[in-house]
Amino acid sequence: MTPAHHRRPHLLVLATIFCTLAILVPTRPAAAQFGFDTLEPADGDKVVSMDLLTADDLIMPGATTHLGVRLRMQPGWHVYWHNPGDSGTQPRIRIKAPESITVGEIAWPRPVIFEGHGETTYGYADEVVLLVPITASKELSPGRITLPVEVEWLVCKRACLMGDATGTVTLTVPRPDDNSLRTRGNRLAEAAGRLPIPMATVPDMAATIVEGDTPDTRRLVLTGSAGDATRIRFIPDLTPGVAAGDGRPVDATLEDGRFRIEVPLRVEPDNALGKPLEAAGLVLFGPAATDRAVSFRIPVKD
Amino acid sequence: MRRMTSLAAVLGLATLAGAASVATALPAPPPAAAKTTAVAKIGEAAPAFTLKDLEGKEHSLSDFKGKIVVIEWFCPTCPYSGGKSRNSIHTTGQVKKLHEDLKKVDEDVVYLTIDSSTHKMRMSAEDLTKKDAELAKTLGIKTPILIDADTSVAKAYQAKTTPHCYVIDGEGVMRYMGAFSDQAETNYVLKAVTAVKNGETVSPAETRPFGCGVKVK
Structure with missing residues (x-):
């Protein structure tokens, strides 16, 4: 049986090696x-x-x-x-x-x-x-x-x-x-x-469908207070049968502390996959994941 | 078995048949209503292209006038496309199943696979051709894989993902653009080809594709 005091130096050496490796080896996943x-x-x-x-x-x-x-x-x-x-x-x-x-x-x-x-x-x-x-x-x-x-x-x-x-x-x-x-x-x-805030709970913010002369000229219009945001963008959510713009972000115009976003809508009921026709998406008040976002989902007529 | 042999023959036609002979056999004129578009759009003439397959043979869309053409955008490493994963439409046999199902609908359907990964994978057309050839052998892909070296065809078709699928009718008109399937039970390509074959409206004619980005130059 090995006396305890004889084992201590070995444990010390092992601990030193372990600590050294722990410092040298990256802590991120492999x-x-x-x-x-x-x-x-x-x-x-x-x-x-x-x-x-x-x-x-x-x-x-x-x-x-x-x-x-x-x-x-x-x-x-x-x-x-x-x-x-x-x-x-x-x-x-x-x-x-x-x-x-x-x-x-x-x-x-x-x-x-x-x-x-x-x-x-x-x-x-x-x-x-x-x-x-x-x-x-x-x-x-x-x-x-x-x-x-x-x-x-x-x-x-x-x-x-x-x-x-x-x-x-x-x-x-x-x-x-x-x-x-x-x-x-x-x-x-x-x-x-980090979840978007529903637009219905945000005072003075609105999402509306503005009818054009033909169904092809309908527009989604988003308006509200800009707050202290310097760049406000709309991004579309998945809405089969309703295409908002080309699917890319749309920048808001800012004036007198308010924002306005207009996005052309393309409505194709045959592509709706049996789901209700809707326009939906987020208004992003800044580029970071921690910046505020407001969500909306509104019906679109056939 | 006879059906499978027949399918292989039809699909092999796209690889083996000379462009002139196919065009001669099927002299369907382009419809007057269909105009040539710079980019793919439902109801309009599909953008023309001529690309080389893995053996260096040229294939043009116009070679297949009179036939329904399916195009599938492909990437050898994408886990939804040619890359080995449980979601890959190739390594899980979903594409082979589609070929079998398509044959039951239309024995003459042409299936083309286009790879525009040169820019994304930082590979020359030659190296991508070699990589695809090895993979085609491993996966048993018998249909032509066409190399879109400068990604211009991906741009014209607005191909976003691998896979991103297209169905073009015998008159060269784009009838379906979008996902391979709903990632569940419905294969949109089969649905579209069936509708085209039966003279019906394709619904849905456009869906959102899923998979890895194509990344054009």
Whole structure:
């Protein structure tokens, strides 16, 4: 048996080597070390890491909570918004939920605009948290629920890679008489702060369809207070059967503290894929992911 | 089996047949109503092009007058196109399935694949040709892959993604532009070819394509 004091120098040496390596080896995921050419088409998980967040680990019968899917991209890489723009495709999230749980549509944070190489796309660099509403039935019994989650994304720099990851989220359904489990704050509050603000809640801002002499000359008109923004742009959301401009961003004119954006609409009911005809999109009050965005969705006549 | 052989023969025609012989066999004049456009537009004449395949043989859109032509924009590394991934329309057999389904609708349909990746991949036309030839062998792609070296055809067709698909009728008129499928159950190309073959309105005639950016020069 080796005396303890004889082992200490070895442990010290090992600790020193470990610390040295920890300093020398980059802390970013392994993908940062890959040359671009060494990445394969399905290596998107080497440039994007995924983890799952919950508001507070609890879900109440009859209530809605949110699951956050956080994607963290290597520098220079980006994933896509709901409307990817000229190319790309949105991330997909599949949650295997029991019948007592209803999974809603993804709430998309405001994107940034990527322009270059003859194309314009909309998406997220660095980090994004996609929020998915999860609603429990009123009959949900106390206990624990585990939800398997699959996430898939297209991530692009100059070229594109496909990535995917899986995880699980466990939520607790408290007993009605159990006061030890109560909301401990909302860990998704910052992510929720990145969501666009619905236009209906913004005073003095409007989205209207101005009819022209013919259906081909209809225009979407957006107006409101410019605030302190110096560049305000419209970007369209996905609206099958209704094309707003050419799909690219449209700059606002600014005058006397107000903005005005006019976008020609092309309405083609045959291309609506069975969905209602709508005009929708975002008004971006600045280029950064943290700048304010206002969303709207209004019906368009056939 | 007979059907598959027949399909291979039809699709192989695009690769093997001389342009003159195809044009001679099918002398369908362009419709008077269709004007030549600089860019692709539904209901108008599809932009003309002449491109070389991987064996150096030239193919012109006009070679296929009288036939329905499907064009699919391609990239050898894109995970939605030729790159190996569970979403690739080529490596998962979706394109082969489409070929089989198209044959049931119209045995004479022509399927062309265009690769405009020189600028995006920073490759010469020669190197891209070699890369595509290797991949075509690996994936068993029998239809012509045409190299759009200066990306001018991608510009004319406003090809945004790989895949980005087009259906042109026998009179050379653009009838469908957009996605390969809805990424679920509906293949828009098959739907469009079926409508064209049956003399029906193509609906949808335009969809938003998905995939990697083409990136023109």
